Amino acid sequence: MGDDGDEQLTAEQRRLRDLRVSDAEREHVVELLKNATGKGLLDLNEFTERADIAYASRTRGELNRVLVDLPGLSHPTAAPTAGATDSAVTEAAAPHDPDDHLALRAQGSNLVRKGQWVVPGSLSVRNRYAETRLEFNEAEFRSPVVNVKLDVKWGAVTIIVPEDASVDLNGLDDIKWTKVEDRTHGGAGRPRFVLTGKLVGSTLTLRHPRKSWFSF
DSSP states (O other), X not given: OOOTTGGGSXXXXXXXXXXXXXXXXXXHHHHHHHHXXXXXXXXXXXXXXXXXHHHHOOBHHHHHTTTTTSTTTOOTTTSOOTXXXXXXXXXXEOTTOTTOXXXXXXXXXXXXXXXXXXXXXXXXXXXXXXXXXXXXTTOXXXXXXXXXXXXXXXXXXXXXXXXXXXXXXXXXXXXXXXXXXXXXXXXXXXXXXXXXXXXXXXXXXEEOOOOOTTOO
């Protein structure tokens, strides 16, 4: 679990690796180590040693070291390796897509959409160790129904919908170690936001715009 490839990392990859981790991220990694122990990948002494390292970790690179040799448990975004993307946040639109789809991706940095922007009928949000904030209160909608597919790990997503909008969370079928807070209480108006997908070790907050004390 060394750093032999450190000299091959870009400046951005080093920045992502050196970002600080939270208590929730440490706890999540310890749970992964427990699962690995239950599968026979680690013995009790190895689990104890790695759990101690996880709890003492300050950065994503340090935290990822206890997972990197476990099949399927390494997190590339926690310790970027050579060949990883140089961009912390990328946004890609497909204006010629017949399905009218917009893909948003955030990795290690904030992604915000707000103000007057055009919202297609379908959105996908891929979030890794990042914060994504989507404000729809001033947006222009192409469809009365907006399908939002989430793929979020160790991140936070905040969605602000218009006062008369409605929200459907029944399609969120894979939620682990995640807090979902819906302050919109569903509603029955338009546009209607239908959320599907998965969240792991994350938070999802849905609410209406905050009212200004100076509004008339």
